[in-house]
Amino acid sequence: MGGRQGLRATAWAESVVGEVSRTLAMCNPEAALLRQEEIFSTTLTQNIINPILKPLLLADPEPSDPCGKECLRLLQQLHKNAEQLLDVTEQSLLSLRQRSCCQPSKGLEAILLLSNTNHVLQAHMEYIKSYTDCVVVQAFQKVSKKRRSHRKALWQLSPGISEGSEGTTLCKALHQPLVHHVQKYVFLLLSLRDTLDEKHPAQELMMRAVTLFGNLESFMKQALDQAVATQALWPSLNSRLRDVLCAPTHRLLQDSQDIPVVVTPLQAERVLLFDDALVLLQDHNVHTFDLKLVWVEPGQDKCVLHILTPEEKFSFVSSDPKGQVAWQQKVTQAVCQALCDKKDLPVLGSGQEPSMPPEYRSVAYTFHREGRLYQATYEGDWYQAKPHGKGTLKWPDGRNHVGDFCQGLEHGFGICLVPQASEDKFDCYKCHWWEGRMCEYGICEYGTDKVYKGYFQAGLRHGFGILDSAPQAPQTFRYTGHWERGQRNGYGIEEDRDRGERYIGMWQADQRHGPGVVVTQAGVCYQGTFQGDKMAGPGILLCEDDSLYEGTFTRELTLLGKGKVTFPNGFTLDGSFSSGTNKGLYTQGVLDMAALPPDPSSTRKRQLGLGAFPVESRWQGVYSPFRDFVRLGCPVELQEALLGFHVQSSRELHKSQEYLCGERSDPKDCMGSMEDILTELPQHREPEALQQYLRKALSNSRHPLGKLLHTLMLTFQATYSGVGANKHLQEMAQEEVKQHARELWAVYRGLLKVALQRQGQTLEEENMETRDLQVHGLLLPLILPSFYSELFTLYLLLHEREDGLYSRGITNLSLFPDTKLLEFLDVQEHLWPLKDLKLTSNQRYSLVRDKCFLSATECLQKIITTVHPREKLETLEKTYREIEATVKRVLGCEYKLPMDDLLPLLVYVVSRAQIQHLGAEIHLIRDMMDPIHTGGLHDFLLTALESCYEHIQKEDMRLHRLPGQWGTRELW
Known part of the structure; x- marks a missing residue:
């Protein structure tokens, strides 16, 4: 009976104070604001901080159980936010006093509520957030059981409280003053605004403050309602689920017990929608999905709602369309708020949240399901619950992939680091990817210090490429040529720097196989047929002094069996040859000294490789990507894949994020994008203008013609420089330069054809005679300087x-x-x-x-x-x-x-x-x-x-x- 009388007395006192405040507000709103701040400051100090929060912190100052530690942490945060709120209130009170007493000449803009509204709002929001965190985990109820010393303070605030209701009383005591205070802010600010002239300088600030404090009032109501609903959820769960889900950050938005849904195909028993996660309860298992990575799609059936997440796809099936609509609205709104990091209306005026969540998002996520991405963390762009756009994948073992993604797979340019067993060693793949596999042009720097630059297909070396060993490797080499499914296959050049040899010829399954030429540093040349990396059967040997041997060899390239030697002076030796260990060469045959000395021109005709490697088929792996690019109509998206890219290659920067992001040169530099190139091309068709354009294009490695020429220069140097500078390869090199000119002209014609087609025009056919005139008269003079050094050296040696x-x-x-x-x-x-x-x-x-x-x-x-x-x-x-x-x-x-x-x-x-x-x-x-x-x-x-x-x-x-x-x- 006494308790009820005390409550009635308190209510009467509050109504009297409220009436006085309203009357004061009508007469002098500024004075009412000042009075309201004084009351709220006193309330915070005498009714909340000192009598309640400080004693609560002493209830169990050093808890040993995790639950007690969490409650103490939350109460400490609440106490800190209450102190901050008190400090902001004191600042606001000081600004009001200065205007009314000390400096009345100051404008209304000097009042803290108007001059720094966001600061005041932030203090209120942080307090209510920490308060609701405590409500969610029932921190007040748990702590109040351990300490009774604050009962007297609670009795003064709310006389007649019963045993066990301290927690509920604490909740009211800690939030009701704040709610009433914000309501009075709105009322008093509106009253103050009504006293101002429409053109008053503070009118705009006043309207903004009224709007923001109105938003704050809505935010507080929703935050309190969600906290109470979440607190009421925990008793309906068993202790195990409660331990997993009970967290201060969770706020319950929807429960399938209120609006039933069936989850397929997961068959979840219960669905809980929190403000930051979607939770499915299934056989005592908890499936939690981050709302930032949840996509909602209505099904064709009005009762079905599809949910997409990075590792799961399931559907909500309602018994009626209204249930589907309710869940769709709730989940959609929750996703929007999670992406905007908001609980309610935009309190600080940053704009309205979208009605629909964006399809493209940028979020970090760690994959947990067994598979290719198990334990990998992806940070970057998403679309429809799959990595899509630019992002970074990181595995716990040190693997990294930075680049472009499409529908969950690496697609486009990317840099991948794969750690090796040895410490601080990585394989670094900088290349283009297609549906999760390397393709097109790439640069790979291996942990063994080998480097591959060339083309890929389905993750394997395929097409033209250069593999270079490390300078300090036990056996240094360089292979320049064609690859197929990861193995050397087709025409290629291998230089063995240690042995001073260069092999020019055909390969199969990573071994020398087919016709080939071996050139040595001593000037000795072999030509024959290779099998399993060794020469087999008949062949020829040419010495530096023009001596010629025609016959059979051993697999170690020693003379064995029938053969014929032609000496520089014309003498011939025809017979059988053999060699013994450390005994030199033995022969038995006929020496013919009657022959005339050979004509020097006949010596020059001893050229290697001409019939064995038709010039049209030598470098198909170089020509093919450019032919295909033109055939496909020069798609812009394949420009970088064809032309390559420039990336930083310092091994010291392998682990740095700057390196992983790939400092690539823009494919639009120098001559512009492919669209610009195709637009400009038809404008230069007259001989003089065309020559100037071709000179510019051939000198630019970002232009298809320049890139092709640059690659052909690499093949030419790999074949004919250094050890390959042998006079018996002169004619082979000469016809190769002419073939390169023909291929470059074909690419130019292909580009011109595409450019004209885009303008609705056609390119006239070109006969063989016209083509040869253009190749020799126009293109060959432009490209010959690129090959001249190696080519002229061969002419010097031959003559x-x-x-x-x-x-x-x-x-x-x-x-x-x-x-x-x-x-x-x-x-x-x-x-x-x-x-x-x-x-x-x-x-x-x-x-x-x-x-x-x-x-x-x-x-x-x-x-x-x-x-x-x-x-x-x-x-x-x-x-x-x-x-x-x-x-x-x-x-x-x-x-x-x-x-x-x-x-x-x-x-x-x-x-x-x-x-x-x-x-x-x-x-x-x-x-x-x-x-x-x-x-x-x-x-x-x-x-x-x-x-x-x-x-x-x-x-x-x-x-x-x-x-x-x-x-x-x-x-x-």
Whole structure:
């Protein structure tokens, strides 16, 4: 009876205070706000913090059980938030006092409630959150059982409380003052706003504060309702489930006991929707699904709702459509709030939450089901409950994959690190992926320090690629060639740096198999058929001195059985060969010494690999990706997969996130994206514009033509540089350069065809003759510099003997003064440019050197500064014009030089120009020149130059006479 009287008295007192406050608010809202802050500050200190929270913290200061420790932690947090709320209230009270008493001139903007509303709201929200956390786990009830000293304080606040109701009384005492306080904030702020003029500067701040505190009131009501509903859930669960699910962060939103659903195919007994998780209870098992990774899809049946999660897909089946709609709304709203990290309306004014959760999300998740992703943590973009977009996968064993994903699989560019058994060793795969497997172009740096750069298919090396061993490996090698299903297969080049050997030929199942050539550092070459990595059957051997062996070999490349040796002097040895251990080579046969010495040209014809490896089939693995790219219409999404990428390759950065993110160059750099390339291409079809465009494209590795040329340069260097610089490979290299030009032209035509098709146009067909003219006249001059160094070296080696004879002849001719040499070469005396000879007082014509035909000589010397045959032929033509111009000046009239006059004059100019390796230059011009020049002036002048070269090298002129039609005059 006394308790009820006390409650009635308290209620009457509150109503009186409320009436007084309303009356005060009508008269002076600012004074009412000040009074309200004073009351709330006193309430926090005298009714909440000191009499309740502090004694509760002492109820069990050092609990030993986990439950007690959790309750103590929550009460400590609540006490901390109450102190913060008191501090904010005191700050607000101070701002109101300063305005009303000390500094009334200050505007309303100085009031904390208006100037920093968010700060005040945040303190209220944090308090109510920590309070509801305690309510959810029944912290007040559990602690109040252990300490009774606060009963007196509770009795003063609520007289007549019964035994066992302390927890409920605590809940009311700790939250009701806050609820009433926020309600009065809204009322008083509205009253204050009504006193202001519509154009008052504080009007906008006032409206915002009213809105936010109204939102806070709604937030508090929902938070309290959810906490009470969640607290009421626990008694309906057994102790095991309660221990798993009872957490202060959980808030119950929906229970299948209220709106029944059947879960298929999981057959869950009960469904619980919390604000952060969807929980299915099944046979004492708990299946928990993070709401941020839950997708909701209505089924075709109005009673069915599909739920998608990263590792499960199930459906809710309701008995009627209303149940399906209720669950769909509840789950959808919960997912939206979980993604926005909100419990209710946007209290701090950050905008309304979406009515539907986004299909694309960015969340971290660890996979728990057995399978490919077991225990892996994915952090990145999701779509329809599957990794989709950019993300990172990390396994506990150290594996990492960073890159693009599609429908749950690695798809697009990615970098994968796979740890090796040894410490700090990783295999690093930087490549493109297709449905979870490596494909297209990639770079792999292995823990063994091997590096592979090339193409993949279905996770295996497939197509063209380069595998390089570590520099410090016991056996260093490099393989450049074709792969099939992870093994060397097709045409390829392997260099064994330790043995100083290079194998050029066919492979099968990772072994040398089929026709092949072995080139050694000593200049010895083998050609034959290989099986199981060894040469078998007949073959040929070419030595550095041009000795030739044709016959059979052992698997270790030693001579065995019938064979024939042809020596450089023409002698032949035909018989049987054998070798013993440390006993050298034995032979029994016939030595023929009657044969004539071989023609040097026949020695040059001893070229390897021509019939064994048709030039059209050597590098199909390089050409094919570009052909396929063009055939598919140059899809933009395959541009990087074709052209490759630039990534950081420092091994020290393997573990850094910056490295994993892949510092790749943008495929749109330099010449733009593929769309830009195709748009620009048709604009450059005139010869001059096309040449400029092709030069620019070929020099850019981000353009299909530039990338193809760069790759072909790598194959050329792998074949013909270093050990491969062997004169017997010259013709093989020469035809390869021409084939590369044809393939590049085909790619250009394919790109142009695609570009025109996109503009609704067609590309006219090109006949063989037109194609050859374009290849030799337009493209070959542009690409030859890329191969020139290796190619010209082969020409130098092949024509070394002839150039040696030529050099001795040039040396001998250089001993002649000008007039003596002109006389010796039978140059008609009336053609001598004696006016060019400037004599001093002690000089004679017979002793002057290097003055006659000086302009022609200097012009011819420029032939070694050019690369392409066309440029060299143009230099030769200019030399011819300079000779004619000099003769014209001497004679004072036009004069067409006949061959009898031109040839000795040209020999004179060649001898004075002293061009090294002229034979190599001439043969390169002849082999690589444009067929259009055949039979023309350039062909005629090249023939004349060849004749001069041959005459100079035929005779040692210092000791003998110059042969031929130019006379038999003695040197002196």
